Amino acid sequence: MNDLDTIASISTAIGMGAIGIIRVSGDRAIEIVDKIFKMPSKKSLAEMPTHTIHYGHIVDQNNEVIDEVLLMLMKAPRTFTREDVVEINCHGGIVPMELILMNIIKNGARIAERGEFTKRAFLNGRIDLSQVEAVMDIVEAKTELSLKQAINQLEGRLTREIKKYQDELIDIIAKIEVSIDYPEYDDDDILIEDLLGKIKQMRQNLEQLLATSDNGKMIREGVKTAIIGKPNVGKSSLLNILLEENKAIVTNIAGTTRDVVEAYLNIDGIPFVLLDTAGIRETQDIVEQIGIDRSKKCIEEADLILIILDSSDEIDQEDMNLINLTINKNVIYVLNKTDLEFKTCEDDILEYNKASKIVNISTKIPKGIDTLKLEMKNIFKSIEIASNVTISNQRQKESLIKSIQSLDQGISTLEEGLSVDYIAIDLHEAYGHLGMIAGEVLKEEIIDNLFGRFCLGK
Structure with a gap:
C-alpha cells in the first residue's frame, strides 16, 4: 500500500x-x-x-x-x-x-x-483530528442534538478555541524568554505576579472547557441508563415497553436475563442508552453470577439508574442492597406491578431517601410509562450545547486534563519561588497537550485506530 x-x-x-x-x-x-x-x-x-x-x-x-x-x-x-x-x-x-x-x-x-x-x-x-472525529460523529448521530454538536466541531470551533489558548501560551513563553535574555529590563516580582495571573486565568478557562465534557459525552454517546432490580420485577418488560418492541426475552422464571441487553431510546431529542441488567441476588449459578457482576459494573458506569421495585411485595434486604449500591447516583425508583395490591408505596421509599424520585407504573396494563419518560427527560433537560465549543470524547478530555496539570505544575513552580526558566518547560508541555486535541502530534497507531472506525467509502 x-x-x-x-x-x-x-x-x-x-x-x-x-x-x-x-x-x-x-x-x-x-x-x-x-x-x-x-x-x-x-x-x-x-x-x-x-x-x-x-x-x-x-x-x-x-x-x-x-x-x-x-x-x-x-x-x-x-x-x-x-x-x-x-x-x-x-x-x-x-x-x-x-x-x-x-x-x-x-x-x-x-x-x-x-x-x-x-x-x-x-x-x-x-x-x-477533532474534525475527523466530528465526521464520524455526524455519521453516527442519533438525535438532532448530537448532530448539532458534531457539526459545530466539524466547523472547527473547538480547534479555533484551542488555537486561541495556544497563542496565549506562546505569548507567555515569549515574555519569559525575553526576561531570561534581558533580565535588567524586568522586575522579578512584577513579572512573576503577571505570569501567575495569566496562567491562573488560562487554567480557569480550560477548566470551564473541561466542564463541557460530561454533557458532550452524553450528547455524543447517550445517557447510560441502567435498569436494575431483583429477578422477575419487570426490568425486561419495562425495556420492551419503552422501546415499543420485544427487545428482551420475558418469562416468569427468575434469572431469565443473564447478560446486559443494550438498546437506544430517544426522548424528545435526548439520547438514552438503556441497559437491561441481570437481576441482582445471591446465587450459586456460575453463569447467572457473571451476569450479576456485569450488572454491578453497569451501576458503577451509569449516568442514570432505574431501580425497579415490586409494589406488590415488601421491600426486603435484596432491595436495600440495591438502594445502597446506588447512593450518590441519579436514581429513579420505579414501582412496578401497581395493578396489584400495594405492599410497598412511595412513603416506604421516602423513609430511606426523602429526596427520592418515584414513579408508579404497571408494565402489564401498561400505565405510568409517559410519566417515567418525562422524569428521565427532566433530570437531563439541562443537557444542551451550552456554547459553540464542547469536549465530546475521552481522547480530547484526557489531553485537556494533561494540559491543566502542566499549568498546575507551572503555578507551583512560580509560587515556590523557583526560576522562571523552569516554568517555560511546563508551559511548553501544556501547549503540546492542547495540540494533541487537534492532532498536531499523534502516534501512528492512534491515527490508524481512529480511522479504522470508519466505513470503507469514507
Whole structure:
C-alpha cells in the first residue's frame, strides 16, 4: 500500500437503492475514470472544468455499457481529500456498483482502506483530528442534538478555541524568554505576579472547557441508563415497553436475563442508552453470577439508574442492597406491578431517601410509562450545547486534563519561588497537550485506530 495510490470505494450502503456512489481519489483519479467513462460529446474529463457534473455511460474493456451515470468532477485542491476526486452516481443495485468499482480497480486504482478518504483529508491538512472525529460523529448521530454538536466541531470551533489558548501560551513563553535574555529590563516580582495571573486565568478557562465534557459525552454517546432490580420485577418488560418492541426475552422464571441487553431510546431529542441488567441476588449459578457482576459494573458506569421495585411485595434486604449500591447516583425508583395490591408505596421509599424520585407504573396494563419518560427527560433537560465549543470524547478530555496539570505544575513552580526558566518547560508541555486535541502530534497507531472506525467509502 502506498499513500500516493489512487483509491476507490463504494461510498453508499451496499444493497438495493435508487442511487449508488463510487468515490475515486488520487493523482490518477481523472485519468483512470476517463478510460471507462464515455460522454456523448466524446470529450475527455481532463478537459472539463472542476466542480462540474457530466452525463454519460460507464463501459467495460469491451466497450459494453455497464450503467448510465452522472459523474461529479472535482479537481485538487478544492476537494475533501485535497486530491483529484471523481464521484460516479450510478443506479443503486449491488451488481452495477461492484462492476463499476471492479473496472476502476482494473485500470489502476486500489480499494480504499477503512476511513482512508478522511485520513487523506487529515494528512493533507484539509481537516484536523477533532474534525475527523466530528465526521464520524455526524455519521453516527442519533438525535438532532448530537448532530448539532458534531457539526459545530466539524466547523472547527473547538480547534479555533484551542488555537486561541495556544497563542496565549506562546505569548507567555515569549515574555519569559525575553526576561531570561534581558533580565535588567524586568522586575522579578512584577513579572512573576503577571505570569501567575495569566496562567491562573488560562487554567480557569480550560477548566470551564473541561466542564463541557460530561454533557458532550452524553450528547455524543447517550445517557447510560441502567435498569436494575431483583429477578422477575419487570426490568425486561419495562425495556420492551419503552422501546415499543420485544427487545428482551420475558418469562416468569427468575434469572431469565443473564447478560446486559443494550438498546437506544430517544426522548424528545435526548439520547438514552438503556441497559437491561441481570437481576441482582445471591446465587450459586456460575453463569447467572457473571451476569450479576456485569450488572454491578453497569451501576458503577451509569449516568442514570432505574431501580425497579415490586409494589406488590415488601421491600426486603435484596432491595436495600440495591438502594445502597446506588447512593450518590441519579436514581429513579420505579414501582412496578401497581395493578396489584400495594405492599410497598412511595412513603416506604421516602423513609430511606426523602429526596427520592418515584414513579408508579404497571408494565402489564401498561400505565405510568409517559410519566417515567418525562422524569428521565427532566433530570437531563439541562443537557444542551451550552456554547459553540464542547469536549465530546475521552481522547480530547484526557489531553485537556494533561494540559491543566502542566499549568498546575507551572503555578507551583512560580509560587515556590523557583526560576522562571523552569516554568517555560511546563508551559511548553501544556501547549503540546492542547495540540494533541487537534492532532498536531499523534502516534501512528492512534491515527490508524481512529480511522479504522470508519466505513470503507469514507
